Amino acid sequence: MRIAFVASETETAQAALTRLTGRYGQCPAPDGTVIVALGGDGFMLQTLHATEHLDIPVYGMNCGTIGFLMNEYDEEALPERLAAAEEEVINPLVMRAGDRVGGVQTALAVNEVSLLRAGPQAAKLRITVDGRVRMEELVCDGALVSTPAGSTAYNYSAHGPILPIGSDVLAVTAMAAFRPRRWRGAILPKSATVRFDVLEASKRPVMCDADSRNSVRDVLWVEIRSEAAIRHRILFDPGHGLEERLTREQFV
Template identity: 75%
Template sequence: MSLAIAFAASDAPSAQAALAVLSARYGDAPEAEADVIVALGGDGFMLQTLHRTQGLDAPVYGMNRGTVGFLMNGYLEGGLVERLQRAQEEVLNPLRMHATRSDGSEHVALAINEVSLLRQGPQAAKLRITVDGRLRMEELVCDGALVSTPAGSTAYNYSAHGPILPIGSDVLALTAIAPFRPRRWRGALLPKSAHVRIDVTNPERRPVMADADSRSVRDVVSVDIRSAPEVAHRILFDPGHGLEERLIREQFA
């Protein structure tokens, strides 16, 4: 069985070198006509590729030419067609961020990993958190807060001491970043269906930016976050090395 493969590569020299070798060996189909898209780079480039190709039918298979490569498979030049035919598919639903800025403008973006709010200046942010229309925290004084999907739970969320979430758990993590008050608040686990609203109090003196998978919006006054189940990102992994196994393994590292 032949496969039409489209290659995409980051600007890193190692990724560009791999692109030249692999496209010469396997051909390089247009993405709109491909059976599968092979992304060469790191996790950041994989996220970019998933966002960019979300309207296409082809799943994305990553090969690591970056640093961490949590969303990537190992890099090998040989046997690629056979690896793609054996690969197992995971489906990821992103978060939808709806951010309102102080000038009244509104910005919508999707995030496969997390939506985060971060202080924009030297002073700590003051945030008010509402879940499903019910006020849950009147004031969180912190460097920021984030809502993470299971796929993103080992990224920024984990660095902020948030929990690792199993794939398929239908749970989101709400995690504080360097909380000052309440100092011992460890965040919350929320159902995937939850609608989280975070309001910025005193945004003039304590400005805050919002970020969805590295796409940033400055001077936000409120951010609404909820899952987007109608959007499905298809990602391929070698057998035995899928996201579920990686998330479990990470907890014993």
């Protein structure tokens, strides 16, 4: 087993990297059979994005805080843990965003794509699904489209639904919806393409963001869909996979 260790810049993760590479060796990520990411959920997302061109599973060990996408940190018998780990496959979202100067930017998101008001007034958005307008006007602080893997992150804090990891659906969730009053969002097929058009864009500016990594300001429209051609392979200890974690989260 050829292990490629990567670590966040925190002191804890860097110390773990030194110990683990000294014990188990180190190889470049393209040559590895598995990537072990040391850090928190943010670093796990960073690692998945950085290695999306490699067909190599990623096993996270928590050196951060929440660690929802990570396994418990333990330096003992790591090759045996990796051999016994269960794999989850996640397809990311692809975001295309058109801005006010005519540019179009593209980014990928493992968790969610979010739109947020960028000024003092609420955003006004039109929602179209697969070419059909479903909501003429949503007045809100923002809205997001989430994958099942990201449904316990930003989506959940915005009171969106927790989605089973094996479900072929996406969540559309509003943040502080003013009109329609108390609109709680929608669950759509994974195959759907969701488009947000920004109404009154000069008066009510909006920005969009993919996994809190790729921000685009002054957007006029954003299209979001699942990208089946990209597969993120994530490893979890037996009995502690995403399905179990998502279920457990609902009974806390």
